[in-house]
Amino acid sequence: MAPSAAEDKTLELRQMLREVLVGREDPEGFFAMCLSVLGHQETRAQFQSIIKPLSTANIRLHSVLTSIYHQYFSKTEDEELQLALTLSLLEMEDNQMLPTNQDSQLLQSEISVSPSSFVQLKSTSQGQNTSSAPTGSWNKDQDTEPQKSSHSVNPTHGTDQEPSSSFSKPDTVNKRDQMTEEGLNKPDKPKRSKNRRQRRKGTGQQLVGLSSSLLATPPVVLWFRRDLRLCDNPALIGSLELGAPVIPVFIWSPEEEEGPGVTVAMGGACKYWLHQALSCLCASLKRIGSHLIFLKASGEANKVRSSLHTLEQLVKETGARTVLANAVYEPWLKERDAAVVSALQEGGVECKMFHSYCLRDPYSVSTEGVGLRGIGSVSHFMSCCRQNSGSPMGAPLDAPATLPTPARWPQGVPLESLDLARMPRRKDGTIVDWAANIRQAWDFSEAGAHARLDAFLHNGVYRYEKESGRADAPNTSSLSPYLHFGQLSPRWLLWDAKGARCRSPKFQRKLAWRDLAYWQLTLFPDLPWEPLRPPYKALRWSTDCSHLKAWQRGKTGYPLVDAAMRQLWQTGWMNNYMRHVVASFLIAYLYLPWQEGYRWFQDTLVDADVAIDAMMWQNGGMSGLDHWNFVMHPVDAAMTCDPYGSYVRKWCPELADLPDELIHKPWKCPASMLRRAGEAGGVALGRTYPERIITDLEERRSRSLQDVASVRREFGQYVDKRSGCDLLPLPPRLVSEALGSSHEEAAVVGEGRRFLLPLITRMEFKYQLEKPDADAASNPFNAVLKGYVSRKRDETVAFLNERDFKASAMCEGVQRRERLERDHRRMEGLPSTPSPGARARRTPTAKDRFSVVPSGSITSVN
Numbered sequence: 022m023a024p025s026a027a028e029d030k031t032l033e034l035r036q037m038l039r040e041v042l043v044g045r046e047d048p049e050g051f052f053a054m055c056l057s058v059l060g061h062q063e064t065r066a067q068f069q070s071i072i073k074p075l076s077t078a079n080i081r082l083h084s085v086l087t088s089i090y091h092q093y094f095s096k097t098e099d100e101e102l103q104l105a106l107t108l109s110l111l112e113m114e115d116n117q118m119l120p121t122n123q124d125s126q127l128l129q130s131e132i133s134v135s136p137s138s139f140v141q142l143k144s145t146s147q148g149q150n151t152s153s154a155p156t157g158s159w160n161k162d163q164d165t166e167p168q169k170s171s172h173s174v175n176p177t178h179g180t181d182q183e184p185s186s187s188f189s190k191p192d193t194v195n196k197r198d199q200m201t202e203e204g205l206n207k208p209d210k211p212k213r214s215k216n217r218r219q220r221r222k223g224t225g226q227q228l229v230g231l232s233s234s235l236l237a238t239p240p241v242v243l244w245f246r247r248d249l250r251l252c253d254n255p256a257l258i259g260s261l262e263l264g265a266p267v268i269p270v271f272i273w274s275p276e277e278e279e280g281p282g283v284t285v286a287m288g289g290a291c292k293y294w295l296h297q298a299l300s301c302l303c304a305s306l307k308r309i310g311s312h313l314i315f316l317k318a319s320g321e322a323n324k325v326r327s328s329l330h331t332l333e334q335l336v337k338e339t340g341a342r343t344v345l346a347n348a349v350y351e352p353w354l355k356e357r358d359a360a361v362v363s364a365l366q367e368g369g370v371e372c373k374m375f376h377s378y379c380l381r382d383p384y385s386v387s388t389e390g391v392g393l394r395g396i397g398s399v400s401h402f403m404s405c406c407r408q409n410s411g412s413p414m415g416a417p418l419d420a421p422a423t424l425p426t427p428a429r430w431p432q433g434v435p436l437e438s439l440d441l442a443r444m445p446r447r448k449d450g451t452i453v454d455w456a457a458n459i460r461q462a463w464d465f466s467e468a469g470a471h472a473r474l475d476a477f478l479h480n481g482v483y484r485y486e487k488e489s490g491r492a493d494a495p496n497t498s499s500l501s502p503y504l505h506f507g508q509l510s511p512r513w514l515l516w517d518a519k520g521a522r523c524r525s526p527k528f529q530r531k532l533a534w535r536d537l538a539y540w541q542l543t544l545f546p547d548l549p550w551e552p553l554r555p556p557y558k559a560l561r562w563s564t565d566c567s568h569l570k571a572w573q574r575g576k577t578g579y580p581l582v583d584a585a586m587r588q589l590w591q592t593g594w595m596n597n598y599m600r601h602v603v604a605s606f607l608i609a610y611l612y613l614p615w616q617e618g619y620r621w622f623q624d625t626l627v628d629a630d631v632a633i634d635a636m637m638w639q640n641g642g643m644s645g646l647d648h649w650n651f652v653m654h655p656v657d658a659a660m661t662c663d664p665y666g667s668y669v670r671k672w673c674p675e676l677a678d679l680p681d682e683l684i685h686k687p688w689k690c691p692a693s694m695l696r697r698a699g700e701a702g703g704v705a706l707g708r709t710y711p712e713r714i715i716t717d718l719e720e721r722r723s724r725s726l727q728d729v730a731s732v733r734r735e736f737g738q739y740v741d742k743r744s745g746c747d748l749l750p751l752p753p754r755l756v757s758e759a760l761g762s763s764h765e766e767a768a769v770v771g772e773g774r775r776f777l778l779p780l781i782t783r784m785e786f787k788y789q790l791e792k793p794d795a796d797a798a799s800n801p802f803n804a805v806l807k808g809y810v811s812r813k814r815d816e817t818v819a820f821l822n823e824r825d826f827k828a829s830a831m832c833e834g835v836q837r838r839e840r841l842e843r844d845h846r847r848m849e850g851l852p853s854t855p856s857p858g859a860r861a862r863r864t865p866t867a868k869d870r871f872s873v874v875p876s877g878s879i880t881s882v883n
């Protein structure tokens with residue numbers, strides 16, 4: 022009887038084990054191979070039996086492999102598995118799990134871009150999309166029939182073009198080596214990713230090389246937008262599958278990006294990044310024999326049509342019959358894309374969109390079967406994804422080795438003429454190079470993204486779970502700008518994060534946060550400017566421009582806030598914890614409207630992202646779907662994020678000589694200490710470093726709470742009488758999901774009756790509603806987060822763990838000694854000693870030295 026497929030795989034892995042034994046493969050590579058061939062569950066079940074022969078042949082190797090296995094399937098696995106399932110990652114198709122040595126078979130089998138990556142703009146349900154996915158395939162028979170020195174194939178695909186010319190099989194090895202040199206294929210990857218890379222190559226890298234006769238076929242326009250990469254780019258691979266020359270273009274259309282409201286979609290820092298990223302992408306395309314055409318959206322007064330107009334001209338000029346792109350999800354851009362697709366298709370041009378910007382297409386996420394309770398939290402969002410798991414997202418795709426070029430390139434404009442990296446000129450004609458520090462801080466290329474990812478997975482990720490808030494150490498990935506501009510796909514990131522030696526569930530969850538933001542934007546297109554909770558629109562916000570300016574420029578007199586705002590100004594970035602600190606300061610202490618913070622971030626962040634930024638500022642501004650359950654104190658927060666003051670020393674060098682204990686509160690320094698600090702004559706508050714712009718922090722907090730209580734009372738119809746929660750007017754899409762009706766029906770129902778949903782609401786606000794004039798100090802749910810509380814808690818937990826362990830070890834030792842003593846006395850016929858249980862005991866209290874009884878209250882951060 023022929024062996025089953027599963028037996029085949031096990032056999033093959035046993036053979037591979039020999040390679041490990043003779044040192045041709047390393048243990049990690051072998052383990053990665055098992056994961057890749059057998060999948061997660063099977064590896065877990067079978068790995069021990071596969072490596073069993075080693076337990077006699079090479080015990081050391083056996084124990085190394087066993088420890089890799091145990092490390093991988095550690096106790097955090099369940100959480101990870103849950104996340105992966107949520108994101109449909111584990112449901113990959115079999116042909117994506119083929120091992121390295123089946124690559125050659127892949128050449129002959131159908132190669133397709135993951136169906137789930139295709140998004141049809143006209144349809145609303147993901148299910149419909151899959152059926153019409155682009156399914157370029159290789160003709161097996163022709164592929165094996167060499168024509169001169171090349172293989173000839175006849176690609177068939179879902180478009181009305183049927184190119185019949187021949188392909189030449191490319192020298193993928195050389196090309197791949199070349200790519201590796203350029204850093205695109207991540208030369209430093211640990212061995213475990215090698216197999217994955219080769220597998221991805223199977224799905225994309227062989228799809229290259231055009232013979233000259235094919236150049237006569239109509240070209241494909243590959244429209245780059247926020248997917249400025251070669252790796253894991255479904256539209257790029259989709260264009261290769263069509264077997265035609267490819268014209269990569271980028272169209273700059275600022276009005277379309279901006280949409281209908283005040284989104285500041287492309288601020289100065291982002292434009293600068295975009296300029297650099299485009300230049301890098303162009304260089305990468307040149308390395309694979311292609312080119313990037315830059316175009317400015319042109320034409321009609323009706324701005325919604327300007328990209329369309331440019332594309333129509335391009336199609337006319339080049340004779341292209343197909344336009345491919347990866348979808349973007351801002352509602353106004355989706356609308357624009359829908360108009361482009363339908364107009365082009367009316368003109369006989371096939372137009373297809375692929376899905377890759379988020380892990381889940383936000384338009385496919387539904388609350389059906391989950392309900393609306395807890396909406397706005399990432400847990401609720403993940404439940405929605407789990408309950409309504411869309412198509413599997415498949416494995417990441419490798420970059421192609423070459424890209425077929427057209428016989429004649431269309432006319433483009435120089436990148437500089439898009440005016441993305443504009444530098445003002447001084448009167449004397451010299452240029453104000455405001456981006457010099459940004460240039461120094463970042464590598465704008467796709468290779469730079471991969472290098473950062475690798476660096477993070479080898480280093481920062483080990484501290485991510487506990488110390489991602491530290492501002493003085495690079496414990497987070499800093500990948501946000503690359504994700505924003507699509508220089509790194511979230512799928513690639515998640516894939517690598519899951520395959521890394523140290524896997525942080527908290528980090529992987531961040532990608533769900535990212536998806537959540539896009540989902541919220543699709544539900545509430547005015548998220549960037551309109552508070553979602555109606556009462557908070559009426560809050561008494563400050564109009565003090567001097568406060569706003571001081572905040573923007575890092576001159577508030579609070580070193581932690583100033584350091585973060587200066588880091589933002591100089592490098593275009595700060596970590597998540599610091600964003601919370603400065604946002605809390607703006608909103609809870611300065612009473613400035615969150616929209617000001619949002620707009621400043623949009624202008625200065627290199628990762629400024631309309632969806633994420635708006636969601637976070639809405640939440641911080643108390644009017645989002647979720648409420649931050651904390652307010653960061655501008656001084657105490659430093660205990661968590663900058664305990665030794667090194668972050669402040671870096672960004673506020675004028676304070677560098679102050680001692681650690683006082684660097685976050687220079688106003689507490691004795692005058693003599695200030696005078697002595699610093700080389701250039703000390704620190705002079707108000708001169709070399711600003712005085713605090715506000716000093717009455719506690720009072721301001723109280724007023725902020727009282728203001729909230731007052732608007733919640735005034736707009737009582739938006740407060741649930743029973744639970745005290747804020748009520749949200751539901752958008753039609755959520756109503757329809759809740760009622761199980763169509764959007765249109767829901768809109769009709771909604772017109773007559775507004776549906777209000779209770780939202781997660783800060784306990785502090787609920788209490789304040791009952792005692793509107795109480796001050797913040799007397800509110801038992803006071804949300805101000807004292808940095809040291811969480812640190813102290815961590816230390817207490819660590820201490821208890823250590824003590825518990827030591828205590829139990831000591832106890833065991835004592836018991837053993839007592840047992841031996843008892844046995845000895847029995848054998849010697851001696852009287853037994855009194856049992857320890859008979860001794861008088863006293864319950865330990867918190868006052869006892871080294872007591873294990875924890876004391877004090879603990880405030881937790883979400």
Ligand SMILES: Cc1cc2nc3c(=O)[nH]c(=O)nc-3n(C[C@H](O)[C@H](O)[C@H](O)COP(=O)(O)OP(=O)(O)OC[C@H]3O[C@@H](n4cnc5c(N)ncnc54)[C@H](O)[C@@H]3O)c2cc1C
Nearest residue numbers: 497498499500501531534535596597600628629630634637
């Ligand atoms: C007021 C405020 C505004 C923000 N504005 C933006 C913004 O414009 N653009 C932006 O990308 N992030 C924004 N964030 C979220 C977060 O601060 C950044 O994503 C993060 O600091 C980027 O650093 P990192 O890549 O090292 O993150 P990591 O911790 O390494 O996380 C990895 C990735 O997960 C995503 N991510 C992390 N945190 C969040 C989050 N809370 N919500 C959604 N996605 C998240 C990002 O894409 C990030 O790159 C904002 C947060 C706050 C509090």
